[in-house]
Amino acid sequence: MTRAEIERAVLAWIAEGVDAPADDARFESLALPLFRLQYERGAAYRRLCDVFSVDPRRVRRWQDVPAVPTGAFKEARIAIFPPEATVRTFRTSGSTTDARGALHLDTLALYDASLLATFGAFLCPERERIRFLVLAPSAAEAPDSSLSYMFERAIGAFGTPDSRFCVQAGEWDPDTLCAELAGLRAPVLLTGTAFAFVHLLDRLEARGETLALPKGTRVMETGGFKGRSRELTREALHGSISARLGMPRARIVNQYGMCELGSQFYEPSLRTGTATDVKFVPPWVRTRAIDPATLEDVAPGEAGVLVHFDLANTGSALAVMTSDLGVLVDGGFRVLGRLRGAEARGCSIAADALLDPARAAP
Amino acid sequence: MRELAELAEARAALEPDRVIAALAGAFELWRAPGSAWRAQLAREHGVYSPQVVDVGIVAALADWTADVLARLRARELRAPFASPRVTAVWLAGSIPPAAFSAIALPLLTGSALYVKPASADPLSARLFAASLREVDPGVAAAVRIGSDAKALEECDAVIAHGSDETIAAIRARIGVGRPFVGYGHKVSLAAIGAGVDPVSAAQKLARDVALWDGRGCLSPAWALVSDSPRGRAAEVARALAAAFEELEETLPRGELVPAESAELLELRARAAVREGTRLELAAGASSWTVVLEGGEVRPPAGTLRFLSVVPVNDLDGVARFCAPLAPHLSCVGHAGFGSEVPRLASLAVDAGASRLCALGRMQLPPLDWNHDGQGPLRPLVRWLDVEP
Numbered sequence: 098m099t100r101a102e103i104e105r106a107v108l109a110w111i112a113e114g115v116d117a118p119a120d121d122a123r124f125e126s127l128a129l130p131l132f133r134l135q136y137e138r139g140a141a142y143r144r145l146c147d148v149f150s151v152d153p154r155r156v157r158r159w160q161d162v163p164a165v166p167t168g169a170f171k172e173a174r175i176a177i178f179p180p181e182a183t184v185r186t187f188r189t190s191g192s193t194t195d196a197r198g199a200l201h202l203d204t205l206a207l208y209d210a211s212l213l214a215t216f217g218a219f220l221c222p223e224r225e226r227i228r229f230l231v232l233a234p235s236a237a238e239a240p241d242s243s244l245s246y247m248f249e250r251a252i253g254a255f256g257t258p259d260s261r262f263c264v265q266a267g268e269w270d271p272d273t274l275c276a277e278l279a280g281l282r283a284p285v286l287l288t289g290t291a292f293a294f295v296h297l298l299d300r301l302e303a304r305g306e307t308l309a310l311p312k313g314t315r316v317m318e319t320g321g322f323k324g325r326s327r328e329l330t331r332e333a334l335h336g337s338i339s340a341r342l343g344m345p346r347a348r349i350v351n352q353y354g355m356c357e358l359g360s361q362f363y364e365p366s367l368r369t370g371t372a373t374d375v376k377f378v379p380p381w382v383r384t385r386a387i388d389p390a391t392l393e394d395v396a397p398g399e400a401g402v403l404v405h406f407d408l409a410n411t412g413s414a415l416a417v418m419t420s421d422l423g424v425l426v427d428g429g430f431r432v433l434g435r436l437r438g439a440e441a442r443g444c445s446i447a448a449d450a451l452l453d454p455a456r457a458a459p
Numbered sequence: 460m461r462e463l464a465e466l467a468e469a470r471a472a473l474e475p476d477r478v479i480a481a482l483a484g485a486f487e488l489w490r491a492p493g494s495a496w497r498a499q500l501a502r503e504h505g506v507y508s509p510q511v512v513d514v515g516i517v518a519a520l521a522d523w524t525a526d527v528l529a530r531l532r533a534r535e536l537r538a539p540f541a542s543p544r545v546t547a548v549w550l551a552g553s554i555p556p557a558a559f560s561a562i563a564l565p566l567l568t569g570s571a572l573y574v575k576p577a578s579a580d581p582l583s584a585r586l587f588a589a590s591l592r593e594v595d596p597g598v599a600a601a602v603r604i605g606s607d608a609k610a611l612e613e614c615d616a617v618i619a620h621g622s623d624e625t626i627a628a629i630r631a632r633i634g635v636g637r638p639f640v641g642y643g644h645k646v647s648l649a650a651i652g653a654g655v656d657p658v659s660a661a662q663k664l665a666r667d668v669a670l671w672d673g674r675g676c677l678s679p680a681w682a683l684v685s686d687s688p689r690g691r692a693a694e695v696a697r698a699l700a701a702a703f704e705e706l707e708e709t710l711p712r713g714e715l716v717p718a719e720s721a722e723l724l725e726l727r728a729r730a731a732v733r734e735g736t737r738l739e740l741a742a743g744a745s746s747w748t749v750v751l752e753g754g755e756v757r758p759p760a761g762t763l764r765f766l767s768v769v770p771v772n773d774l775d776g777v778a779r780f781c782a783p784l785a786p787h788l789s790c791v792g793h794a795g796f797g798s799e800v801p802r803l804a805s806l807a808v809d810a811g812a813s814r815l816c817a818l819g820r821m822q823l824p825p826l827d828w829n830h831d832g833q834g835p836l837r838p839l840v841r842w843l844d845v846e847p
Contacts, residue, residue, distance in 0.1 A: 166724060420721065439722055445673070
């Protein structure tokens with residue numbers, strides 16, 4: 098299959114929506130040609146396969162496609178097209194460019210299709226436009242942020258014209274937002290990074306305010322804390338959002354995404370009306386929980402390192418190994434936390450710390 | 460805490476000569492041929508292979524004698540001074556000799572100790588305290604192993620080991636007015652000049668990595684190798700791979716937890732995708748990895764017997780590599796620099812290093828080493844200057 102043929106087939110699958118059958122044979126019929134294409138055209142990916150003695154001719158199951166750890170996206174251009182064909186580059190958050198992973202795209206067709214199919218299904222299932230209040234900068238302000246891009250595209254598809262990004266020129270005024278939220282008469286989609294929500298909640302607490310946001314309002318948080326606020330567990334964060342904003346737990350959704358993937362994972366709480374911490378895996382994606390020592394699947398119900406196989410990643414790498422520990426459950430997976438490597442049982446500094454001035458500061 | 464009052468009373472036994480004799484006796488128990496203490500720790504430690512614990516302790520404690528303790532005390536502590544009644548010692552990491560010295564040194568000032576063992580190594584501190592009891596129960600009574608965080612509030616001084624975040628959190632908790640010494644996590648490297656046989660340098664370097672599996676702050680995370688004549692760095696990398704393979708028998712690596720396996724997988728993948736690298740891997744296993752870099756780059760710091768060989772043209776290359784590592788650089792192990800060692804020392808100290816040693820001795824810090832560049836005893840005590 099050519100790349101164009103693969104992409105047409107993936108787009109067709111995405112167009113069927115998140116409720117399309119997660120057909121394994123269909124997945125494999127696209128994953129294996131895509132892997133071979135990425136091996137042939139992706140110099141960095143080929144080097145990785147060669148070092149681990151993977152012969153693409155002998156890879157017969159999608160599970161055996163070598164995964165690229167997210168850290169490798171910091172080291173090399175993981176792409177199967179020339180740099181001049183790049184139309185967009187998303188970078189992981191970080192303090193320096195050399196320590197940031199990058200996803201290079203020569204087409205946004207699959208990225209957009211996957212993004213809108215899942216965002217729509219899990220946050221705007223009624224398909225009615227809603228006002229977005231985004232606790233993040235716009236894509237114009239943060240052109241390499243996949244999150245800002247996602248919000249911009251989602252607003253275009255599902256937002257009302259008065260939707261807005263609350264972070265401007267790198268700053269936001271929580272008091273203005275608190276007042277705005279207190280005065281809301283119509284539902285909104287309040288969304289942003291987890292650390293931005295912590296700042297908002299802290300501000301509301303400082304003002305002694307507890308709100309009751311209009312019926313139909315929904316919240317989506319994502320992206321972790323990255324040392325930019327105090328850290329809360331998902332449970333604690335959702336509990337605080339629920340209490341402080343007057344939101345039912347089932348209308349608070351965590352999105353799990355990463356810069357290196359073309360697709361994102363959502364908790365289907367809003368869609369089903371039942372709060373859950375399970376992340377839904379779209380039909381065109383597969384997720385494994387593996388033992389990193391053997392690369393085999395862990396036993397059902399056991400925790401393993403999450404590896405995602407995303408057919409929307411046509412231009413980079415189909416399989417991406419995360420630094421997250423998770424467990425597979427019916428319909429998706431639960432995230433249990435970040436892996437902590439040798440630093441936890443040693444006294445040397447972790448691999449990346451010295452590349453990050455934020456940690457290297459005295 | 461009642462325990463702290465008991466410790467303060469036990470402090471009466473901490474006469475300098477008695478403490479020195481007790482510590483020296485305990486060290487001797489640990490390094491003696493067939494030591495039951497060493498054997499127990501080797502068997503039960505869990506992070507390292509029994510061979511690494513056995514060899515690592517004998518090698519590290521070889522020069523930890525009564526003379527060294529006495530000289531250190533004389534060098535650092537001259538009366539009149541006041542030492543803390545009880546010092547809280549918060550340990551981190553998993554390297555047994557580091558736990559031993561963390562107990563021995565503050566005891567040498569005359570302070571009793573409340574010691575919280577590291578979560579990754581609950582045994583080393585406990586066994587060392589028990590060995591001290593075997594030598595001198597009176598001195599050992601001034602050491603209590605526990606985990607009550609209230610000790611941080613109530614002790615007269617605090618010594619903490621750990622990540623920068625841990626140190627900062629404890630420092631904030633201590634506040635001002637009490638001595639606080641923090642030892643954050645560090646990183647070390649090896650530098651190999653032109654004047655050494657590549658095979659012999661690689662063997663020493665491999666041992667420096669293999670002892671404590673590359674986990675320690677004194678473990679070399681990179682090897683900067685003079686690539687003159689061109690191809691020499693590749694020669695060192697090949698010799699290093701052979702040396703690691705040989706050590707599989709005598710100093711096998713310990714078991715990894717899943718997060719560590721994932722970290723190694725990622726380190727290998729990152730090296731694999733970097734342009735110009737060449738990897739040598741343990742056959743079918745993750746037990747060691749040598750990466751020959753394509754040029755003067757700064758790859759991620761290696762750990763768990765993963766080592767990047769970075770070719771450099773000259774000492775300027777070493778300087779460029781080291782400079783940004785401050786303040787986290789700890790030790791530079793070197794070989795083959797001949798008359799250029801003073802310049803190497805100068806650039807190492809500029810880059811924040813507190814130790815320059817011969818290759819093969821990186822895991823053998825002297826007991827009186829100025830850890831992180833500060834005297835091991837002085838920061839704990841309060842001096843009285845008596846003017847004439």
